[in-house]
Amino acid sequence: MERLTARTPxxxxxxxxxxxxxxxxVLSTCNRxxxxxxxxxxxxxxxxxxxxxxxxxxxxxxxxxxxVETEHRAAEHLFAVASGLxxxxxxxxxxxxxxxxxxxxxxxxxxxxxxxxRLFQTATRTSRTVKHRTEIRSQGRSLVRLALRxxxxxxxxxxxxxxxxxxxxxxxxxxxxxxxxxxAERISVHSPSGRAAAYAESHAxxxxxxxxxxxxxxxxxxxxTCSRTDQPLLTEADFETDGAAGAPDFxxxxxxxxxxxxxxxxxxxxxxxxxxxxxxxxxxxxVARHAPVTELSAEHExxxxxxxxxxxxxxxxxxxxxxxxLLALRxxxxxxxxxxxxxxxxxxEEDAEASAAxxxxxxxxxxxxxxxxxxxxIRSLGREGRASEASDALSALFGxxxxxxx
Numbered sequence: 001m002e003r004l005t006a007r008t009p010x011x012x013x014x015x016x017x018x019x020x021x022x023x024x025x026v027l028s029t030c031n032r033x034x035x036x037x038x039x040x041x042x043x044x045x046x047x048x049x050x051x052x053x054x055x056x057x058x059x060x061x062x063x064x065x066x067x068v069e070t071e072h073r074a075a076e077h078l079f080a081v082a083s084g085l086x087x088x089x090x091x092x093x094x095x096x097x098x099x100x101x102x103x104x105x106x107x108x109x110x111x112x113x114x115x116x117x118r119l120f121q122t123a124t125r126t127s128r129t130v131k132h133r134t135e136i137r138s139q140g141r142s143l144v145r146l147a148l149r150x151x152x153x154x155x156x157x158x159x160x161x162x163x164x165x166x167x168x169x170x171x172x173x174x175x176x177x178x179x180x181x182x183x184a185e186r187i188s189v190h191s192p193s194g195r196a197a198a199y200a201e202s203h204a205x206x207x208x209x210x211x212x213x214x215x216x217x218x219x220x221x222x223x224x225t226c227s228r229t230d231q232p233l234l235t236e237a238d239f240e241t242d243g244a245a246g247a248p249d250f251x252x253x254x255x256x257x258x259x260x261x262x263x264x265x266x267x268x269x270x271x272x273x274x275x276x277x278x279x280x281x282x283x284x285x286x287v288a289r290h291a292p293v294t295e296l297s298a299e300h301e302x303x304x305x306x307x308x309x310x311x312x313x314x315x316x317x318x319x320x321x322x323x324x325x326l327l328a329l330r331x332x333x334x335x336x337x338x339x340x341x342x343x344x345x346x347x348x349e350e351d352a353e354a355s356a357a358x359x360x361x362x363x364x365x366x367x368x369x370x371x372x373x374x375x376x377x378i379r380s381l382g383r384e385g386r387a388s389e390a391s392d393a394l395s396a397l398f399g400x401x402x403x404x405x406x
Contacts, residue, residue, distance in 0.1 A: 002266035004033040006230045007055045011035070014050045016111045018043065023113035025106040025120065027081070029098045030143065030171075030265040030284055031088050036078065038113050044068045075119060076310035082123040083130040085302055088288035092143060094174055096127040101170075119313070126309040130302045144174045147224075147261050147287045148182060154259045154280060155222060158184040164208070164220035165189045166234075167227030168199040171263050175224055176203055188216060192227055214238065224261045225268035232270040234260070239276050263287075315383040322382035324402035325390045326375060332400055337367045 004011065008028045015024040020039050027034040037047055048066060052059045069077050077086070082099040084092040103120035106112045112120075155161050163184050165175060168191045179187055189200050190208040200207035208216045217223065217238055225233060262269040262283040274281040341360050378390040391402045 001031070001033060003055045003057055004028070004051065006266050008033075010054045011051050012109070012111070014054050015047060016109075018046060018050065020046075023106075023116045024111050025102055025116055027099060027102040029095065030263065031288065032081070032086070034081070036074065036116065036119070038116055042070060044070075072310060072314045075122075075313050076306060078119065078123045079126040079306045079309050079313075080303070082127040083302055083306055084127075085130075085299065085306065088143060088284075090299060094143070094170060096124070096131075097170060099127070100124055115317070118317075122309060122313050126306060129309070130305050133305065134302045143263060143284065143287055144171060144226075145178045146290065147263065147282055148178050150282060150287065150290055151222065151259055151261060152182075154257070158182040161186065161221040162219055163187045163222045163224065164216050165205070166223065166225040166268065167191065167264070168193070168195045169226060169228055171226035172199070173203075175226060175263070176205070188220075190216065192229065192233055220258060222259045222261065224263065226263040227268055229264065229268060230266060232266075233264075233268045234273060235270040236272050236276060239273060239279065318385050318387060319379055319382035321387040322378050322390055325378055325387065325394055328400050328402045329374060329378070329394060329398075330371060332398055333367055333371055337363055 005028050008026060012024065012026045015021060015026065015035055015037060018037075018039075020041070020043055022038045022040075024038070025036045027036070035047060035051070037043065048062050049059060051057070052062050055062075078099075080086050082096055084090060084095050087095055099120065103112075103117075103124070106116070106120075158179070161184060163179060163186060165172060165187060166189075168189065172189070176187065186206075188206040188208050189196050189203075190210070190213055191199060194210075196207040196209075199205070217234075223234075227233060257278045257280070260269055260273065260279060260281045262281065265284060267283060269281060269283070271281065271283070273279055340363055381387060381390045394400050394402060
């Protein structure tokens, strides 16, 4: 996961470069890496090979770890992901926003097709439906809140705790909100990208200058990291007490126990830090293992909503497949209509202008009625996945080919 996440931009570029790939959206979060690729046939082996090459992960390892879904199952999976049903903490709030960001990034990159656009729009609508119609997010559950719940036994009182937040990304806002809901008041923020001052001002926090980071680390009771980075931001060296160059001269015996919560993917804190006396580390893997049992009724209802949305999306897409057939039929009938109208106009030019207008109106009404029944039937066949039958019927009855077969 860490190696894939660290190379997300390069992997995205490699997937969009596949000749048979019409479009691609890459979703990279703290506990998943997914690629949604539109292609005329199954190219999953080629996708895995490209990812393997870019990320430096053996094909055998990647194939073993990867799940491949196509067609209807791929759509249903995305809808479940966006609704928080595939998260380490079921009902997670942040995932819906991450899905939307992946959608927008693909659109900005130009790798979004009309089909992928509809797929991700439907995923967002389904997520909202699940949120409004079920109790699955009623407790505001998320990895952030679960991490803080696990931390409560290590923190005497949140009101008196000095909390240092490292990172100003998507999880930072959720972290600040969760901390304040527990009564935390002493919250400072440091940004590796230099955005701490602006973020602190907009969220009423205390900004930590990079030159003051070491002192802030030592003063903090709880350190929470949630930054996007390729390499760990904090290592053992950041907590040394041996008077190393540039480090304050701290007395090891005076150090208080500290809790480190790493919400980053790739990880923000080197696991070796946990070996330091007085330091306890909670990372994503540890947090996920403690995910609570969900309310079965709420989850069941949410799964039904997702399932129904996937069926409707598939039916809608199948119906769209009949559009070339409908266009060919309408074009054929309208061509006949225009011929008849021209004939009627020529006949009525000399002495029956009003009669020609009546004939034209009658023919147009006739055409509408003529097309209504077959149009309805063709759409119905499409929703049943039988668009090819409609195309065959058009060819057999009128000797016409729909646009996708011509």
